[in-house]
Amino acid sequence: MSAPARRSTKQRSAVSAVLDEADAFMSAQDLHARLRERGENVGLATVYRALQVLAEDGDVDVLRTDDGGEAVYRRCSTGHHHHLVCRRCGATVEVEGPQVEAWARRIGAEHGFTAVQHVVEVFGVCAACSARD
Amino acid sequence: MSAPARRSTKQRSAVSAVLDEADAFMSAQDLHARLRERGENVGLATVYRALQVLAEDGDVDVLRTDDGGEAVYRRCSTGHHHHLVCRRCGATVEVEGPQVEAWARRIGAEHGFTAVQHVVEVFGVCAACSARD
DNA sequence: ATTCTTGCAAACCCTTTGCAAGCTA
């Protein structure tokens, strides 16, 4: 019942490589398309499985698009952080919010809650997209 | 090409009513199930369409679950607030966070974002459930 | 009477899974 060993394969490296180059959120389908463009032949199911493993190991951040509910993945930096996402073009900025962390902890404590965690996402229209109007 | 007129129907009222009573995020499927329990016979597709309209008109907030990518809806409260949810028993407390509002606005501004909105949910284990261990 | 709405079922999209063949350790 222990976790199965993790083998290194051409496909997993490929997925990892694409994720490294594109420093942005990208869906499994996007990733798969990009692999095909490069001539790398990797099955879609394999891409999903690779991403699943990466997410389990905490090597990528996962979040859900508001439209279509696609899951998007991105290599994640270490440390707890939140995201500022452009709802027009999807551009993402990692932001930190010490005040938010403190607030969440305090709110939890005030109400007698333990093991407090929080989810924060900030949405807006980025400068580039605003200018485009 | 102007938007079609919006008619008031029994089904839409029913959806709206459920949304009013349950002051929490709820998926279309949940909502549909609750309607059936009450004896209200509303088609699933209709529930989806009603929620779509409500979201378009800005009458409900929409966000995506991390698992399964379900969309969850909640009546937009007039007063903006967040929730502290017990992940054990589901108890929910409405909380306010002026500091969080301020932080979100500032973060957005710093990065040149406009029309900034945010989603914040705090999870934990409530006092009662903690005691139960 | 007109035109929006509803319901049902089929269609869609993203994602997961079963299974035989391929590859890594």
Place this chain on the structure above:
DNA sequence: TAGCTTGCAAAGGGTTTGCAAGAAT
């Protein structure tokens, strides 16, 4: 060799859509 991985295709789960019948204005 043993057993994780891959690919394909089929299955799954949520959401959307086409179309004829039903309501609201």
